[in-house]
Amino acid sequence: MSNEKIILTGDRPTGRLHVGHYVGSLRRRVELQNSGEFDKIFIMIADAQALTDNAENPEKVRQNIVEVALDYLSVGLDPAKSNIFIQSQITELTELTFYYMNLVTVARLQRNPTVKAEIKMRNFEASIPVGFMCYPISQASDITAFKATVVPVGEDQEPMIEQTREIVRKFNSVYGETLVEPDIMLPTDASCLRLPGIDGKAKMSKSLGNCIYLSEEPEEIRKKVMSMYTDPDHLKVSDPGKIEGNTVFTYLDAFCKDEHFAAFCPDYNNLSEMKDHYKRGGLGDVKVKKFLNEVLQSTLEPIRNKRHEFEKDIPYVYEVLRKGTEAAKEVAAETLHEVKDAMKINYFDDAALIAEQSEKYKA
Numbered sequence: 225m226s227n228e229k230i231i232l233t234g235d236r237p238t239g240r241l242h243v244g245h246y247v248g249s250l251r252r253r254v255e256l257q258n259s260g261e262f263d264k265i266f267i268m269i270a271d272a273q274a275l276t277d278n279a280e281n282p283e284k285v286r287q288n289i290v291e292v293a294l295d296y297l298s299v300g301l302d303p304a305k306s307n308i309f310i311q312s313q314i315t316e317l318t319e320l321t322f323y324y325m326n327l328v329t330v331a332r333l334q335r336n337p338t339v340k341a342e343i344k345m346r347n348f349e350a351s352i353p354v355g356f357m358c359y360p361i362s363q364a365s366d367i368t369a370f371k372a373t374v375v376p377v378g379e380d381q382e383p384m385i386e387q388t389r390e391i392v393r394k395f396n397s398v399y400g401e402t403l404v405e406p407d408i409m410l411p412t413d414a415s416c417l418r419l420p421g422i423d424g425k426a427k428m429s430k431s432l433g434n435c436i437y438l439s440e441e442p443e444e445i446r447k448k449v450m451s452m453y454t455d456p457d458h459l460k461v462s463d464p465g466k467i468e469g470n471t472v473f474t475y476l477d478a479f480c481k482d483e484h485f486a487a488f489c490p491d492y493n494n495l496s497e498m499k500d501h502y503k504r505g506g507l508g509d510v511k512v513k514k515f516l517n518e519v520l521q522s523t524l525e526p527i528r529n530k531r532h533e534f535e536k537d538i539p540y541v542y543e544v545l546r547k548g549t550e551a552a553k554e555v556a557a558e559t560l561h562e563v564k565d566a567m568k569i570n571y572f573d574d575a576a577l578i579a580e581q582s583e584k585y586k587a
Contacts, residue, residue, distance in 0.1 A: 243419065370556065424469070458509060
């Protein structure tokens with residue numbers, strides 16, 4: 225097996241990407257891409273996976289392919305360094321999924337905590353689409369098709385990566401060493417594990433309408449920041465305030481740097497000074513929110529401007545996806561070939577089998 229360091233990661237195209245995606249994965253992907261540490265980086269627009277719970281709304285998935293691609297390019301993912309591709313265009317992934325299904329029990333899938341949580345969130349308890357139930361297996365096929373050694377994900381995806389590792393171990397024990405067992409890469413910064421929605425709800429989600437999008441216009445960002453959930457007991461400026469569970473400070477943890485204070489709020493040198501003042505009282509929510517607005521505006525403005533440039537040449541964006549998909553398909557086809565060899569379902573390539581059968585019937 226090769227010693228290459230390979231990353232696979234991606235997103236479901238069910239809407240534009242938001243700041244939760246940015247701090248949770250996109251910012252890190254750009255750092256990893258530019259680190260020079262990895263031999264190959266595959267970034268997948270997981271449209272086939274999005275269809276497992278949007279089967280009756282394919283247009284939503286179709287329209288959002290280009291939205292996600294624009295967000296990728298605007299944050300700095302570079303097609304010369306990262307291979308951006310569309311999942312459904314690589315039929316080898318479906319075939320691998322089908323073979324891996326034989327290595328996993330229904331009971332094991334039902335025990336997967338990520339699947340359980342997602343089923344509950346989508347009210348699928350009464351009738352779960354088979355495709356949705358099997359998406360951990362499909363994910364294993366995505367990861368192994370590209371021989372990913374590292375999968376950067378949030379902690380909520382840990383059970384999925386563990387399921388992939390089990391499938392790899394089972395396959396290799398039955399058919400011989402063929403597949404690569406991936407390692408998980410979790411965010412290093414605790415504030416980036418899961419950015420809450422602006423309403424303080426645990427998850428930022430398009431359906432709850434509590435997101436700030438990467439492509440959001442300045443006035444919308446300002447409105448959303450000013451409406452953010454803070455400490456409900458911090459009624460007067462003079463009151464001591466709580467930092468824990470205070471969405472505004474969670475966002476500052478994820479986004480602000482010391483230089484933002486010099487630029488936008490010179491009363492403080494850093495975030496811990498601002499937090500101390502808030503905790504002892506005398507610092508109002510409006511001032512903190514105005515500072516957060518400046519921080520977000522300065523972070524998102526270059527991303528939005530870059531996106532506007534790419535929006536002027538949509539055929540180029542599709543060309544990036546086409547080339548990335550063609551290159552990814554070659555890699556997946558090579559893995560599928562190795563899998564079929566290992567499983568001994570390579571009948572027409574197996575000269576020894578044909579010779580052996582010939583001898584058998586001569587006798």
